[in-house]
Amino acid sequence: MLLLRLRGGLGNQLFQYAAGRALALRNGVPLRLDRTSGFRDDPYGRSYDLGGFNVLDEGTEPVFSADLGIRAQLFRGFVKRREMWRMRTGRYFDPAICSLRIKRPTVLDAYCQSPRYFSEIADAVRRELEFKSTPPGLSDVTAREIMQGNSVCLHVRRLHKKEAGACDIAYYRRAIHDVATVHGSLRIFVFSDDIGWVQQNVSAFETEGCSVKVLDEDPLRSFYLMRLCKHFIIANSTFSWWAAWLGRYAMKTVCVPPVWNHREKRPPQDLFPPNWRVVAAAAPPASDPLR
Numbered sequence: 001m002l003l004l005r006l007r008g009g010l011g012n013q014l015f016q017y018a019a020g021r022a023l024a025l026r027n028g029v030p031l032r033l034d035r036t037s038g039f040r041d042d043p044y045g046r047s048y049d050l051g052g053f054n055v056l057d058e059g060t061e062p063v064f065s066a067d068l069g070i071r072a073q074l075f076r077g078f079v080k081r082r083e084m085w086r087m088r089t090g091r092y093f094d095p096a097i098c099s100l101r102i103k104r105p106t107v108l109d110a111y112c113q114s115p116r117y118f119s120e121i122a123d124a125v126r127r128e129l130e131f132k133s134t135p136p137g138l139s140d141v142t143a144r145e146i147m148q149g150n151s152v153c154l155h156v157r158r159l160h161k162k163e164a165g166a167c168d169i170a171y172y173r174r175a176i177h178d179v180a181t182v183h184g185s186l187r188i189f190v191f192s193d194d195i196g197w198v199q200q201n202v203s204a205f206e207t208e209g210c211s212v213k214v215l216d217e218d219p220l221r222s223f224y225l226m227r228l229c230k231h232f233i234i235a236n237s238t239f240s241w242w243a244a245w246l247g248r249y250a251m252k253t254v255c256v257p258p259v260w261n262h263r264e265k266r267p268p269q270d271l272f273p274p275n276w277r278v279v280a281a282a283a284p285p286a287s288d289p290l291r
Helices: 010-027 070-088 119-128 140-148 169-183 195-200 219-228 238-246
Strands: 002-005 031-034 106-108 151-156 187-192 211-214 231-233 254-256
Touching: 002 010, 010 031, 010 106, 010 119, 010 219, 010 238, 140 151, 140 187, 140 219, 151 169, 151 219, 151 238, 169 231, 169 254, 187 195, 187 219, 195 211, 219 238, 231 238
Parallel strands: 002 031, 002 106, 151 187, 151 231, 187 211, 231 254
Antiparallel strands: none
């Protein structure tokens, strides 16, 4: 079997699940989810977040990575070290992990932040990452407003970004300009883990012919609403990466920052689908109404 050791926030767990699901299918082995051990020492108090989705877990009893013995632990450490080395050089896909041959109980403990890990089952992943039901407390009025307009999900991630760094206002201003150039007037919906900062700087996101609305929702409701938008301006965050990837609008424009992690030596490789637009955080042209 393949035991998937989940950890991190929702975005990371979605990458881990999608990669583990594909790897288990390639090898014809059952997939089991370790929903506990990866969160025991989480510095932000995070926990298993996939319960609201139609994810597959082919097990009835909890299994933890430590239960599989020293061989599984050594393999787990090898994969983790290999992935962290690649990520420091800006490479997010490791073909050696993708092509693993599972001949004994194996623990996969890796971020696997690339759609290449699960490209052959993309449709199945989309189905399994549908919500089982609408998150409680969600406003139907807001959902309809997003679906009926030329909506843009703009995600600002500022908290817990000491290592990766947060995207600056120049990036968002240029991205808004790029999306408006293609699609005209926009209805921009801003989601953030730092609503106070967004409200203080909301004028930076405003431009002629476009409206801006800041939504203060909990993470699960925010994720549900983000996926309903037509276009996306994401932060260097797996949370908004997944909202954009799961967005269903066929003509969507997705803008992404050029730097995913400030410690990396080069822009990320294999992280963004080829039709996503990398936006340089430079000043908009002189004709831009945001100036």
